[in-house]
Amino acid sequence: MNILKAAVLHHPHDLRIDDRPVPTNPGPRDVVVAIRAVGLCGSEVHYYEEGRIGEHVLNAPMVIGHELGGVIAEVGSEVDPGRVGEVVALEPGIPCGQCLYCKRGDYNFCPDIRFFATPPIDGALQERVIHPDRWTFPAYDLTPAQAALAEPLSVGVYAARTVNIAADDTVLVIGAGAVGLLTALACISRNATVTVAEINESRISAGQKMELNVTTPALVKNDTFSVVMECSGSAEGIQLAHKCVSPHGHIALIGLGSETAMQLDGLRLSQAGITVHGIFRYAHTFPEAIDILRKYRARLKPLLEFTIPMQALPELMQSHEYLAHVKTMVVL
Ligand SMILES: [Zn+2]
Ligand SMILES: [Zn+2]
Structure with a gap:
């Protein structure tokens, strides 16, 4: 079995870099993304400190991470093979597509949305993840770390x-x-x-x-x-x-x-x-967010200057050093 590294929150104040099986067999409309940069978000800090946000409670180990930039490594059988090698931003919520809110286009209110790093759904601070093609947006000439900002910008x-x-x-x-x-x-x-x-x-x-x-x-x-x-x-x-x-x-x-x-x-x-x-999360925002990041890329530096390798994240969380920075970018 192939193994990858993932940042897993076991309990409040107990974040570990664990071995997990590499996800295999993407569906026909999926892509496999090599995750390269993950922004640390206030919500992750909440789960780390308190083990819950409102009714979402950490009851089992969960991979953190939902501000995601990476590179497409592999595509499913029905996805354009030309996408391999693309820098991408991943939209972290996958809505059901069937409910009233989804049908109206307000999928941020979908009761069945599967949103990364919201218990019990794993996030994607791990070396590889399988994601639907349609929720994996081309970031063109952005770096993966710049692309990861598409989520908070959304x-x-x-x-x-x-x-x-x-x-x-x-x-x-x-x-x-x-x-x-x-x-x-x-x-x-x-x-x-x-x-x-x-x-x-x-x-x-x-x-x-x-x-x-x-x-x-x-x-x-x-x-x-x-x-x-x-x-x-x-x-x-x-x-x-x-x-x-x-x-x-x-x-x-x-x-x-x-x-x-x-x-x-x-x-x-x-x-x-x-x-x-x-304002609760967002819907239909990633392409516009990526345009804005490309237009203002020279102004993004303060959000990108504090980067740490994934292995250093457990210690950083313990030390609270992230508090000194407006954004912590974890790089893989
Ligand atoms: Zn966030
Ligand atoms: Zn829905």
Whole structure:
């Protein structure tokens, strides 16, 4: 039996690099991808620290990883053999295709979606994975690590599309974590004027290195922005969103915080005529996300500069060193 290395979370605070059998026999419409780069996401940190996110509980060892870039190594019998060697980004959720939401195109709400690294579904931080051809997107001249950013960027692309961001919009992005920074790029790609509010020094500097207009919450003016993209999930961020959105504006709730943090003020929202959009994952975003990454590739450096080999990941998780970086990119 052929063996590969996989990053497996056994219990909270117990991540191991395990041997697993190499997946074989791709279906006719599948591809085999050699995974080369995997972004570490806040959700993985949650499972590592707490063993659960809401109703999703880690009850058995699970491979982590859902921000995936790689190279196609092999294709199923009905897939264009010309795809072998392509750099690709993998969309990590495979919806059922049959339910009401799937039929409407809103497959992010599919109750039967199989989403990588959401218990009990394994992720793909492993050397090889079999994935459906149609959820494996060409990333053209991007590197696998750049391609891995298509997943977190997809959230911003979906939010910008949901709010219908246009050139006359003034957008405030609250929180300059990876999703906030990438959401800012998604809005800039629609020619909006974008400001990012952040308090953390290293995130502020990451935003500046990405040529974004970064400020601190204290300097943000009230009633100013036609759209607020709330990416922090913090009580302070939610309050700031209420204050600085302009009348008849929009708030998109992207960051997921605790129930207590995410309280809305119905009176303020009603009197100012604010539309609130809940943003859960994304649908139909990868090709646009890949276009944006190609267009702004020179600005992505802060998201790509902290890379570690897979073997070093268990120690990194234990040391919490990843907290010092806006994105940790695991390379294989
Ligand atoms: Zn993620
Ligand atoms: Zn479905």
